[in-house]
Amino acid sequence: MTILAPVDRLPRDFFARPTLEVAPDLLGKVFFVNGLNAVIVETEAYLPDDPASHSFCGKTVRNAAMFHPPGTLYVYRSYGVHFCVNVATEGEGIGAAVLIRGVMPLPDSVAAFQVRRGLKITQKQLSNGPGKLCQAFGITLEQNYVDGTTSAEIGFFNAAIHVKNVEQTPRIGISKNTEKPWRFVAKSLL
DNA sequence: TGCCCGATTAACT
DNA sequence: GTTAATCGGGCAA
Secondary structure, eight states: OOOOOOOOBOOHHHHSSOHHHHHHHTTTOEEEETTEEEEEEEEEEEOTTOTTSTTTTOOOTTTGGGGSSTTBEEEEEETTTEEEEEEEESSTTTOEEEEEEEEEEOGGGHHHHHHHHOTTOOTGGGSSSHHHHHHHHTOOGGGTTOBTTTOSSEEEEOOSOOBOOEEEEOOSSOSSSTTOOOEEEEOOBO
16 A cells, blocks of 8 residues: 555535535545544445434534534544544535544554554554544544634545545444445555 | 433453 | 443433
8 A cells, every 4th residue: 555645635615515425535535633644444424314314303502513514524422432523515504424434544643543542553443433533533522613624633635545446335333224325435545 | 300322442251 | 242331412201
């Protein structure tokens, strides 16, 4: 796997598209948080009319970030223990988002990930889950509502990374609308 | 106010 | 494969 430095930032227009296009397109992009870089390798799409989506019952205090402009981060606490991070998509007031389920740290960020996650954790296991990657990056509710297209601390970048095999499968850990194949996994990078 | 449950993880057996 | 840990939103009373 050859990984080069990030080049350009994804603009709001990138996120202002159908969620089912944004989710697979995010694979292979670089997620930058507080000086750390990782390649996105797994995402899930959550649509406004999707019973599995937090936005399905309308806007609440908890999910309000999903209704912010495309590119806004939506962070929530899962099972009272972990944090998960999403990016709002489509348009302001829509309530759609992509859940970032897995990333692969770039070589320059592996050490920092290990400090937060544990020194003996392998590179692959450092951030191969939505809660793990938030712990690795240090993402908490403080990052809820952050604009990923303008923030100096957090952003998404194009990189010279080619995603080779994208697998589309049903989403993980949900009880409604389980048959929809809206999970996207990058099996290999070049 | 109280109860139930979840877009999870890791430490068990 | 199983299960405890642990917290806030949503709904019923």
